[in-house]
Amino acid sequence: MPELDPFEIRVAAAVHAIADRADTRVDAAAVARESVGQRPAWSVAWSWLQVPLPAAMLLVLALTLALVAGMAVVGALRDRPALLAPLPSPTAEVSVAPSPTGDGTGIAHVTGTGTFSIVSPGTTVEVGDGTQTRGYVATSAVVANDPRATGTGTLHLDIDTHGRVGSEWGTYRLVTADGAWEGALAGGSWSDGNASEVTGYLVGSGDYEGYSLYFDVRSSGFAMELEGIIFPGPPPGP
Amino acid sequence: MRSPARWILVLALVSLAAAACGAAATTSPAPSGAPTQAATATAAPTAAATARPTPTPMATTDGVGPEYVTGTSSLSVMKEATQTIVGNVVQYRGQEMWGTGEMSDPRIAGTQVITLNGDMYGDVMSEWGTTRLENAQGTWEGTWTGASWNDGTATSVTGWLVGGGDYAGWTYYFHVYGASMPWTAEGIIFEGSPPAP
Numbered sequence: 246m247p248e249l250d251p252f253e254i255r256v257a258a259a260v261h262a263i264a265d266r267a268d269t270r271v272d273a274a275a276v277a278r279e280s281v282g283q284r285p286a287w288s289v290a291w292s293w294l295q296v297p298l299p300a301a302m303l304l305v306l307a308l309t310l311a312l313v314a315g316m317a318v319v320g321a322l323r324d325r326p327a328l329l330a331p332l333p334s335p336t337a338e339v340s341v342a343p344s345p346t347g348d349g350t351g352i353a354h355v356t357g358t359g360t361f362s363i364v365s366p367g368t369t370v371e372v373g374d375g376t377q378t379r380g381y382v383a384t385s386a387v388v389a390n391d392p393r394a395t396g397t398g399t400l401h402l403d404i405d406t407h408g409r410v411g412s413e414w415g416t417y418r419l420v421t422a423d424g425a426w427e428g429a430l431a432g433g434s435w436s437d438g439n440a441s442e443v444t445g446y447l448v449g450s451g452d453y454e455g456y457s458l459y460f461d462v463r464s465s466g467f468a469m470e471l472e473g474i475i476f477p478g479p480p481p482g483p
Numbered sequence: 484m485r486s487p488a489r490w491i492l493v494l495a496l497v498s499l500a501a502a503a504c505g506a507a508a509t510t511s512p513a514p515s516g517a518p519t520q521a522a523t524a525t526a527a528p529t530a531a532a533t534a535r536p537t538p539t540p541m542a543t544t545d546g547v548g549p550e551y552v553t554g555t556s557s558l559s560v561m562k563e564a565t566q567t568i569v570g571n572v573v574q575y576r577g578q579e580m581w582g583t584g585e586m587s588d589p590r591i592a593g594t595q596v597i598t599l600n601g602d603m604y605g606d607v608m609s610e611w612g613t614t615r616l617e618n619a620q621g622t623w624e625g626t627w628t629g630a631s632w633n634d635g636t637a638t639s640v641t642g643w644l645v646g647g648g649d650y651a652g653w654t655y656y657f658h659v660y661g662a663s664m665p666w667t668a669e670g671i672i673f674e675g676s677p678p679a680p
Contacts, residue, residue, distance in 0.1 A: 412675065
C-alpha cells in the first residue's frame, strides 16, 4: 500500500474531524410521537385511553365476549316462548314416562344418519310409461342418537316408477347390539329415484321386546337421515 | 398514564356493551309459530272448534301427470277427541280437524278433513287416522299413520290417498313433517294404486 503524502494526510485528518462532530444521538420520545401520529384512528383512541397495547387487546377480547354472550341471551330468549308454551293437559292424572334422553332406555325421540348400499338391484320390467322393480335388496349402516336405533339394516323393496316419481314398499330389519327391529316400510321416491322417503312401524325383539320404533327415513343418493320415536307399545292397528 | 379512572371507564364501556346486548334480547320479538296450537291439534285437543278455513293454493306445477309436490300443512281442531287413560297411555280417539296449507299442485288444493287417533306415551305419540281432501275436480281419500313428539309439536306422518272424480285411478302419497306448525309437506301424485297392505 503506498504511503500518504502530507496533503492526503491533512485531508484525512479533516474528514475524521468532521465525522467526529456529527450528532448521532437518538431522541426516542420524538420517534415515538412521530409513530403515534401515523396510526389509524382506532389506535389513537386507544392511546387516548392510555391503556398499554396488551391491555387493549384484552379489552377487545372482553368486548367480543360480551357481544357473544349477549347474542346467546338473545337466542335463549327467542327459544323461551316455545318452552313456556302451555303443554297439552290431559283431563285426568297419568303417570308420565321419562322424557326422551337418547340414553337408550324408555321412551325416546330418535334421530340419526346412515348410508346404504345395494346388495341386489332386483329385476325390472317396463309396464306402460313406468317400470316395476321387484326384489331390490340393500343394506344400511345407521348411527342414531339412541343406541337402540344404531346398527345395520337390511331393506327388501319393491318399486313402481311412474315417470320421475315412484311408489315403494317392503320390509326392513335393523339389528343392533341388544336386539332387532323389524316391520314394513312404504313411501315414495322422486327425482328419478335419487330421493326418497319411507316410513313404517318396526316391532322390537331381544331387549326391545314390547317396544315399537316408528322409523322415517329420507334418503338422497346413498345417504340417509332418519327420525322417529321408540315407545313401549304396539304399532297402530291396521 | 394508567390511572384507575381510565380503567373504570373501560370497564364501564364493556358493561354498557353487555347491557345493550341484554336489552336487545329482552326487546326481540317472540317467534310467531304456533306450538300451542300444534300441540293441541295433535296431542291433546283442548282448543275450541275453529271456523272452516280457506285453503290458499300455491300451485306451481302444471297439475298434469305424475308429480313430486311440496308445500306446508297446518291443522285446526273441529271436534275434540275422547281421552281414555290405560296404564301409562293416554288414548285419544276421534279427533276431527281441518287441514290447511299451500301445496305446489292444484290437484291437491281444497278442503281437507282429517280424523286423528293417537296413543300417547309420555311426550311421544303413535298416530293414525283418515284424510279426505276435496276440490271442484274431485277428491282424495285414504288413511295415514305416523308419530309426534315434543308433546305433539313435532311430527312425521304419511298417508296414501286414492283419487275420485277427475282423479279416479290416481294416488296421492303425502308426508307431513317438521318441528312445529306449519309443518313441511311433500309427496307424489301418480297414476296407479297405493301399495297393498
